[in-house]
Amino acid sequence: MRTYTTRYAMAAALCCAAGPTLAIADEMSSYAVDVTAKVSSDIRTRGISDSLNRPGAKVTLQVAHETGLVALAEFTTVSKKQFLDGDGAGVLLAGGYRFGDPDAWHYGVGLAAEMFPGAQFKAPNRFDFETFTPGEEHSTNYNSQFAVLEIGYGALEGRIARVLSKNYRGANSGGVCGAQLQFRDDPTKGLDCYAKGDRNSRGSMLYDLDYKYALGINTNLKLHAGYQQIENFSEADFADYGAGLVHHWWGFDWGLDWVTTKTKARELYMAEDDGHVRTTDGSRWVASISRTF
Amino acid sequence: MNVRQWLFLSSVLMCSTGIHAAAGPLEAKGLWLTAEKDAVVRLDDCADKTGAICGQIVWVKDAASTSSDCGIQILQLTRYDQDAWRDGWVYDPRDQKKYKGAVRVKDGRLNVRAFVGTEVLGKTEQFERIATLPPAPVCKS
Numbered sequence: 024m025r026t027y028t029t030r031y032a033m034a035a036a037l038c039c040a041a042g043p044t045l046a047i048a049d050e051m052s053s054y055a056v057d058v059t060a061k062v063s064s065d066i067r068t069r070g071i072s073d074s075l076n077r078p079g080a081k082v083t084l085q086v087a088h089e090t091g092l093v094a095l096a097e098f099t100t101v102s103k104k105q106f107l108d109g110d111g112a113g114v115l116l117a118g119g120y121r122f123g124d125p126d127a128w129h130y131g132v133g134l135a136a137e138m139f140p141g142a143q144f145k146a147p148n149r150f151d152f153e154t155f156t157p158g159e160e161h162s163t164n165y166n167s168q169f170a171v172l173e174i175g176y177g178a179l180e181g182r183i184a185r186v187l188s189k190n191y192r193g194a195n196s197g198g199v200c201g202a203q204l205q206f207r208d209d210p211t212k213g214l215d216c217y218a219k220g221d222r223n224s225r226g227s228m229l230y231d232l233d234y235k236y237a238l239g240i241n242t243n244l245k246l247h248a249g250y251q252q253i254e255n256f257s258e259a260d261f262a263d264y265g266a267g268l269v270h271h272w273w274g275f276d277w278g279l280d281w282v283t284t285k286t287k288a289r290e291l292y293m294a295e296d297d298g299h300v301r302t303t304d305g306s307r308w309v310a311s312i313s314r315t316f
Numbered sequence: 317m318n319v320r321q322w323l324f325l326s327s328v329l330m331c332s333t334g335i336h337a338a339a340g341p342l343e344a345k346g347l348w349l350t351a352e353k354d355a356v357v358r359l360d361d362c363a364d365k366t367g368a369i370c371g372q373i374v375w376v377k378d379a380a381s382t383s384s385d386c387g388i389q390i391l392q393l394t395r396y397d398q399d400a401w402r403d404g405w406v407y408d409p410r411d412q413k414k415y416k417g418a419v420r421v422k423d424g425r426l427n428v429r430a431f432v433g434t435e436v437l438g439k440t441e442q443f444e445r446i447a448t449l450p451p452a453p454v455c456k457s
Contacts, residue, residue, distance in 0.1 A: 089433030
């Protein structure tokens with residue numbers, strides 16, 4: 024879940040809307056809809072590039088109802104070289120309930136599903152150490168489902184997500200052990216990984232902490248820290264950090280973020296790109312422009 | 317950063333947030349310039365509702381194209397409680413809808429929050445205080 028907001032944009036509406044209507048509606052709105060379009064120099068999720076370090080776009084639809092129920096749909100461009108055989112799109116659907124005081128303690132609970140239509144990879148989930156050959160290949164998609172808990176105090180937002188699906192973004196023996204065999208010169212780690220048997224990553228935990236501080240009436244400082252704990256694959260655990268500025272100007276939000284990751288096994292965040300192996304973790308500046316309609 | 321460090325960072329940040337100077341109900345009155353500096357809203361006692369505060373557009377930058385915004389009442393709130401004006405509405409001319417609202421002065425800025433249901437389902441816009449209206453054009457009173 025993300026921040027769910029009303030479609031209120033008084034400042035913009037007062038000045039920029041052509042042909043405003045003087046008549047004021049009598050009924051109070053029971054729901055609010057926000058649509059946000061964003062382009063950025065990189066699409067990063069938890070500090071990892073989903074767009075192979077290239078520019079991408081994102082459209083987010085958020086709906087909030089006066090009962091506290093909220094829903095979100097997000098559509099993102101992703102790299103087909105990372106999300107193999109896919110359509111080059113990522114979809115996040117979420118729904119939940121939010122309550123509390125935005126200036127003090129506030130909470131949210133919900134469910135979320137992340138999908139990459141068509142995307143899947145094939146890898147052996149086992150390794151036969153007697154014949155020293157990989158086992159039969161299985162297909163795994165990158166889709167995940169989560170239970171989400173949000174706890175915030177003022178501008179500080181904490182989020183904990185538990186993976187309910189069998190795998191988190193394809194993290195199973197085939198994905199994790201296979202990647203270590205593929206991208207590491209030393210096969211020992213990959214073989215050690217396979218030696219632990221056929222495992223999945225259900226029960227993984229994702230932690231996020233975000234803080235926003237107003238530097239001026241149009242400028243905000245954003246700070247982020249995150250940690251992901253992958254069940255059965257501690258080598259895939261990593262932390263990510265970010266700091267950025269967002270400036271509202273000409274009706275757009277202009278952002279510049281510094282994002283960085285601290286991964287244990289970089290080979291888990293590599294992808295082949297026309298004969299080159301590229302890392303998708305590490306530190307990077309990300310510029311973005313977004314507008315909420 | 318492990319889980320323990322993450323929880324420690326959370327608690328430290330939570331203890332350091334939300335400290336603001338309290339403002340009285342009269343603080344909200346006056347002239348307020350939008351963040352984009354292209355309109356001014358005057359907050360004052362409502363003429364037709366005792367004890368309530370109303371907000372009206374009194375200046376726009378581009379009078380030629382948006383002059384009809386002049387005079388629009390964009391908020392009315394009837395109760396002051398816990399450092400905020402509450403129980404009323406704010407109006408978004410763009411979608412011509414009213415939302416629940418809360419208005420408070422924080423750090424010298426006017427924070428207008430519009431929401432559905434509860435405040436957490438809302439968004440805050442900030443305004444800067446100004447002493448006098450910018451030069452013409454000025455909305456007709």
